[in-house]
Amino acid sequence: KSTTLASLIDIAxxxxxDHIMTVEDPIEFLHRHRNCLVNQREVxxxxxxFAEALKHVLRQDPDIILVGEMRDLETIQVALTAAETGxxxxxxxxxxxxxxxxxxxxxxxxxHQQQQIRQQLAxxxxxxxxxxxxxxxxxxxxxxxxxxxxxxxxxxxxxxEGKTHQIYSAMQAGAQFxxxxxxxxxxxxxxxxxxxxxxxxxxxxxxxxxxxxxxRTR
Numbered sequence: 001k002s003t004t005l006a007s008l009i010d011i012a013x014x015x016x017x018d019h020i021m022t023v024e025d026p027i028e029f030l031h032r033h034r035n036c037l038v039n040q041r042e043v044x045x046x047x048x049x050f051a052e053a054l055k056h057v058l059r060q061d062p063d064i065i066l067v068g069e070m071r072d073l074e075t076i077q078v079a080l081t082a083a084e085t086g087x088x089x090x091x092x093x094x095x096x097x098x099x100x101x102x103x104x105x106x107x108x109x110x111x112h113q114q115q116q117i118r119q120q121l122a123x124x125x126x127x128x129x130x131x132x133x134x135x136x137x138x139x140x141x142x143x144x145x146x147x148x149x150x151x152x153x154x155x156x157x158x159x160x161e162g163k164t165h166q167i168y169s170a171m172q173a174g175a176q177f178x179x180x181x182x183x184x185x186x187x188x189x190x191x192x193x194x195x196x197x198x199x200x201x202x203x204x205x206x207x208x209x210x211x212x213x214x215x216r217t218r
Contacts, residue, residue, distance in 0.1 A: 018063035083124035098149035187213035
């Protein structure tokens with residue numbers, strides 16, 4: 001997770017001319033100024049909380065904001081507002097898949113606010129990447145398996161209408177938009193002998209789909 005976020009910031013730092021601000025707990029990678037001005041703040045050292053830091057960050061006129069972790073309602077609300085007002089926001093949550101990530105964001109809020117949050121999220125979300133590390137089959141080390149959701153108009157409508165249970169199917173059929181489910185990626189890693197079938201079974205989200213995708217039976 002930390003490596004992925006650091007890579008995204010590094011890409012932006014190389015290819016864009018922006019003001020990047022990060023709020024992290026702790027800071028794991030230090031970014032030097034390249035094409036961007038990068039300011040990093042650490043929770044516990046520079047600020048008391050993610051939410052407090054985010055409010056301060058928004059007053060510094062950033063273009064890109066990284067939120068190390070969205071832990072509470074206030075942090076999520078400020079992050080959504082930042083995205084709504086034109087900032088590119090990268091953030092993380094501890095969830096298993098893309099649909100659960102959307103539900104987690106919405107469920108943090110009281111019931112009377114949830115429809116409004118669905119509208120906000122549907123309008124601002126650009127994508128979700130879920131990842132898990134798998135043991136390599138024939139060599140030491142690990143390989144990452146990823147689920148990718150891209151916020152197409154159809155995905156935005158599902159979020160807006162509270163139909164997150166249909167997102168998995170939309171992702172299965174969304175390869176042309178760059179989407180894939182975790183099970184699809186795990187099956188590909190098995191086919192290319194990057195990971196073992198048993199490792200794929202252990203990491204998969206939907207066993208029946210994984211078995212079908214690999215064309216194998218136990």
